[in-house]
Amino acid sequence: MRTLIKHLLAATQPLDTVTVQAWIRTRRDAKGFSFLELNDGSCFGSLQCVVDAGAPGYEGIAAFTTGASATVEGRLVASPAQGQKWELRATRIELVGPADSTYPLQKKGHTLEFLRTIAHLRPRSNLFGAVFRTRSRLAFAVHEFFQSRDFFYIHTPIITASDCEGAGEMFRVTTLKGKPGEKPEADFFGKPTYLTVSGQLEVETFACALSNVYTFGPTFRAENSNTARHAAEFWMIEPEMAFCDLNGDMDLAEEFIKAMARHTLEHCAEDLAFFARFVDKTLNERLKFVVERPFVRVPYAEAIEILKKSGRQFEFPVNYGQNLQSEHERFLTEEHFKSPTTVFNYPREIKPFYMRLNDDQKTVTAMDVLVPGIGEVIGGAQREERPAQLAENMKAHQLNEKDYWWYADLRRYGTVPHAGFGLGFERLLMFLTGVANIRDVIPFARTPGSAEF
RNA sequence: UCCAGAGUAGCUCAAUGGUAGAGCACGCGGCUGUUAACCGUGUGGUUGUAGGUUCGAGUCCUACCUCUGGAGCCA
Numbered sequence A: 001m002r003t004l005i006k007h008l009l010a011a012t013q014p015l016d017t018v019t020v021q022a023w024i025r026t027r028r029d030a031k032g033f034s035f036l037e038l039n040d041g042s043c044f045g046s047l048q049c050v051v052d053a054g055a056p057g058y059e060g061i062a063a064f065t066t067g068a069s070a071t072v073e074g075r076l077v078a079s080p081a082q083g084q085k086w087e088l089r090a091t092r093i094e095l096v097g098p099a100d101s102t103y104p105l106q107k108k109g110h111t112l113e114f115l116r117t118i119a120h121l122r123p124r125s126n127l128f129g130a131v132f133r134t135r136s137r138l139a140f141a142v143h144e145f146f147q148s149r150d151f152f153y154i155h156t157p158i159i160t161a162s163d164c165e166g167a168g169e170m171f172r173v174t175t176l177k178g179k180p181g182e183k184p185e186a187d188f189f190g191k192p193t194y195l196t197v198s199g200q201l202e203v204e205t206f207a208c209a210l211s212n213v214y215t216f217g218p219t220f221r222a223e224n225s226n227t228a229r230h231a232a233e234f235w236m237i238e239p240e241m242a243f244c245d246l247n248g249d250m251d252l253a254e255e256f257i258k259a260m261a262r263h264t265l266e267h268c269a270e271d272l273a274f275f276a277r278f279v280d281k282t283l284n285e286r287l288k289f290v291v292e293r294p295f296v297r298v299p300y301a302e303a304i305e306i307l308k309k310s311g312r313q314f315e316f317p318v319n320y321g322q323n324l325q326s327e328h329e330r331f332l333t334e335e336h337f338k339s340p341t342t343v344f345n346y347p348r349e350i351k352p353f354y355m356r357l358n359d360d361q362k363t364v365t366a367m368d369v370l371v372p373g374i375g376e377v378i379g380g381a382q383r384e385e386r387p388a389q390l391a392e393n394m395k396a397h398q399l400n401e402k403d404y405w406w407y408a409d410l411r412r413y414g415t416v417p418h419a420g421f422g423l424g425f426e427r428l429l430m431f432l433t434g435v436a437n438i439r440d441v442i443p444f445a446r447t448p449g450s451a452e453f
Numbered sequence B: 001u002c003c004a005g006a007g008u009a010g011c012u013c014a015a016u017g018g019u020a021g022a023g024c025a026c027g028c029g030g031c032u033g034u035u036a037a038c039c040g041u042g043u044g045g046u047u048g049u050a051g052g053u054u055c056g057a058g059u060c061c062u063a064c065c066u067c068u069g070g071a072g073c074c075a
Helices: A005-009 A058-063 A112-117 A126-147 A200-210 A246-267 A269-278 A283-292 A300-309 A326-336 A387-396 A401-412 A425-433
Strands: A015-030 A033-039 A047-052 A069-078 A086-097 A193-195 A212-220 A233-242 A296-299 A341-347 A363-371 A375-382 A418-424
Touching: A005 A015, A005 A047, A005 A086, A015 A047, A015 A086, A033 A069, A033 A086, A047 A058, A047 A069, A058 A086, A112 A126, A126 A212, A126 A246, A126 A269, A126 A425, A200 A212, A200 A233, A200 A401, A200 A418, A233 A246, A233 A425, A246 A269, A246 A283, A246 A341, A246 A363, A246 A375, A246 A418, A246 A425, A269 A283, A269 A425, A296 A300, A300 A326, A300 A341, A326 A341, A326 A363, A326 A375, A363 A418, A375 A425, A387 A401, A418 A425
Parallel strands: A047 A086, A296 A341
Antiparallel strands: A015 A033, A015 A069, A033 A047, A069 A086, A212 A233, A233 A418, A341 A363, A363 A375, A375 A418
8 A cells, every 4th residue: 555755754663564656856876776766745855765686676777767657665764874864675666657868857956937838747846846735735724714713615606797897807708609790698698708807796795694704716817917926817715704894804814814824834844944945035034923923004195105205216106096006015015114014095096896985085995915025915895885885986986786786785685894805825825935926836827828738 | 018138958058240068967887875976978959930231140130939027907
């Protein structure tokens, strides 16, 4: 029976007969025996195997090359040499699948750009193994966080007919062949449909029934964005809470990020050590800071004053009523506060229709959580729960009320104050691993002009 | 989409307008409880594509393609 390398490396005593099945990272030949370094992805580390020339299978040792897969049986013994606690004394080796000299993953380091061109093989590298183990663990942590706080997981639709949610350009979903004269009514759903850009509006309906809910699913934006932090397909987490205001929303957002950082420190230590050493030297310090210190909270108007008084020459001028530019966000979170920073109460003109209007009649209950190195990682708000005000907001945003009849109904029947936010899972991963490009924290990145694999 | 930069061996990179090279990978030989092993040696090229200037272009010019960084949009 196969034993994962993860369990062998964590052994507390020698083991008599074990079977390992893995991919060969490298082979080093010595006089009369060979070292095989095996990795099965179950953990960061590899297992060193010592294969004597007399062991069954050794006659074919030349084919045990980097990238090949193999089965090795043997005894787990304490290693006499430096570098590893345990090693496997092989009693039998068997090649499962060969890898010839064209195998592109060398023992040496590769650039991230090159590895993106072999996205089907890069999970076998140290970095990407670590990234995707961490990704899996954090996905689990997301559910654990919400489930332990009595949130229900809601599967909002991937296909939506709402073409004006305001979150971004949408991908069309159609079964039409694109022939001239085809009418939308002839399409599969009888009307134009799209891939979702957010599950928020739908999940609000469940918050107004089950109280605390969240989504965690794929999200699509057809924006022609070419940056290190945008992808056309990404995973978004959207909690929504009934009987909750902006303060409760900000509390949850900060608690959530802290919990994810804590979880990474506690459960991904080995992979994290690799990130801290080779990807981002400041990672450990940053994660501990995030866990231990409260986030800064600053109203938008105050943030504008800070930027104006900074004496800094920004490329884009700082003006009340305009969105914060990347350089402004970076200044606030990286230089001024040197801390994750939540900016709230934005001018109503620059935010969507569903955000609640404050008593000053000028700002809405929006909040963005900015983190050093990434920028915006969370965007959220308390929702407008007053029917008349919502109608007015929609008019101001030139939206057709009829398209949102069910959304407005939530305010018509038993309306409640409620709030939530959206968080890009990949951006969270970037923040927690130090990996600087979103294409490197998602298995197969979809970006403009690129849907290979 | 805009601005900037880069495309040369499988990978990472050199190469005054004048004979395309190195390290690594890979092959072969040697050595060794090795561990990004080591020593020797060999194979490896339509210099992103298409034009142009020139006696001569990897190098200069034009267009296009791809990638990277920054910006916008956002999560």
